Amino acid sequence: MKFEPHLPQLPSIGELLEHPRVKGVVERINRSTVAQRAAGFLDELRTTVVERAGKFEIPPVGHLADRLVRRLLGEPTNGGPIINATGVVVGQRDFTPPLADVAVHAMMQQAGEYHQRGNQLRQAAEHELCQLTGAESVLALNNFDAALAVALATATANRESLLAGGVETGATGIDWRGVSARNGVVLRSAVERGTLTTQLNAGAPLAALLRAHDAEPWLSSADAAQQATAAGAQFIDVAPLAGLVNPQAHGLAAVDTIRDRLAAGADLVIVDGAGLLGGPSCGLLFGRRTLIAAAAGHPLARLAALDALQAAALHATSQLYRDDEQGVIFTIPVWQLLSAPTANLQQRAVRLASLIAAAPGVASAEPLAHDSAWLQLGQAALSGPDWAIAIRPRDGAHAKLSASLAAAARPIIAAEHDDAVMFQLRSVFPRWDQHLVTEVERATA
Structure with missing residues (x-):
């Protein structure tokens, strides 16, 4: 009598077709066609398992779904x-x-059909983010550099500003000299607290105190807001990687959330959507309504408008936080x-x-x-x-x-x-x- 080796359980065709990564493809192609391809895919996998019994681990269903989608749509270039x-x-x-899978699905729904330019979805995403952060207003642009440029051009009004943090590109990943020169900003910098105090008390009145990410260890949000107020300046917190959840809750170093920064007194917080927010790469401005309105009216803001696919992904991501902020660690x-x-x-x-x-x-x-x-x-x-x-x-x-x-x-x-x-x-x-x-x-x- 021939005994078959004990084989690990493969997912069913139904499980694969219902996975979010495959669902979007099913809607775009045809369920019976995808089911046929999925059956062939599982047959090949079953053969591999038999041939390499004991030496091959069945990947999780999410990995298998990803491989099936690549087979259906073609390998990436x-x-x-x-x-x-x-x-x-x-x-x-x-x-x-x-x-997140829901963000990918939202983009596929937009990309697979004729769609509007994205203003409605962008406005819906901005509204969600206002609710989640307590910001008076939010503006979403298609990249972080554009958001930073628009903020500097409108909030500093060609007056001097002071940067807390390194001005060299390598220090923060931002070309401060380039972005300030292109937008008519006269930028001074301070890389430690003593120099910052000296700079705040010297020279012409400041339009804004900007804080770069590398200054956060020695200049808290509350302290920066207090210093800016005393100098009669706006406090602009340039925090590309800030999000809606603090990593400290998961045993990692603290990174203040966008809500924390605004509550501490920031007039404007500038964020990249692909940081701890976990959304699409884009530029996000959070803050006072007057500053956001001025930024939205700048010519560059119109040129750097969020497109429909980015808007769909941003809206879907923000809804995950709205529906279950604690559950985002799973989604x-x-x-x-x-x-x-x-x-x-x-x-x-x-x-x-x-x-x-x-x-x-x-x-x-x-x-x-x-x-x-x-x-x-x-x-x-x-x-x-x-x-x-x-x-x-x-x-x-x-x-x-x-x-x-x-x-x-x-x-x-x-x-x-x-x-x-x-x-x-x-x-x-x-x-x-x-x-x-x-x-x-x-x-x-």
Whole structure:
């Protein structure tokens, strides 16, 4: 009698078709067509499981849904999706965090049909964000640089302003010299408290006190607001990565929320939607109604208007916070990563290290507990507990391994440290765990 090995349970066709990643494709194509392709996809997966019994883990249904969608719509071209194994969840200049499934679905609904230009959705998103932050008014533009430029051009009125923080691009990731020169702003800077006090008491009256992200450790929101008021200036808080939830609630370093900054006295808060908000990359201005109205009337604001797809994603993301602010750790990818318990990261690191170490071309794969930068903006970074896998190939060519992983069909961007390639799991979704193993096996074969 022939005994079949015990095989792990695969999801059903129905489970795949009902997953949010696949649902949007079903609406655009045809349910029976997608069901046929899903059946073939599961048959191939079942064959792989049988052939590699005991050596192949069934990925989570979300990962399988993503693979099915790629098969239906085609593989991404160069510059497409990547796997971020750097540990940095928000703040990377070279790539943007993924959106929530409902935001992706909202964009697909807009993109798949004729649609209006986006003013209604933009206004709806701005209204939601007003309610969530307590701002008098909100303006959404299509990129952060435009939001910063419009704010400076309208709030400073060609008068001197003082920047608390580094003026060099590397310090904060912002080209302060360029943006001030283009908008007629005379900008002085102070990189520590003593210099700030001296600058506030010297020279012509200031139009605005701007605080960059790297100044937050030595200048609180309340203190900055008090100093600005005493100098008769506006307080503009330039906080690209601020959001609606404080990471401190999940055991990481504190980052004041947009509501906290406004409540402390900021006249204007400038944010990138792709930061801790977890929405699309865009520029958001929160603050006093008069300042927002002036910004909205600037010619650049009309040129940099939010498009319909961005508006759809921003509105869908803001609704997640409105409906269940505590539940965003399950629905918004950035918060799924940041809220992952360290114990879970450890379990994954230990399990993956043993699988990777079994590859013939790998000399060692060691799970390591360490602090990694989960937020990065220029030279300013916030670090927190993480687990990593240090991979050393048998040929000793760790740089070659790193380059091979980065050149894969689904690139894996990893760090290099002490002659090893480092997979830092804080920024890696569990659905990609098996893919990490497979790609290391391929790259070291």
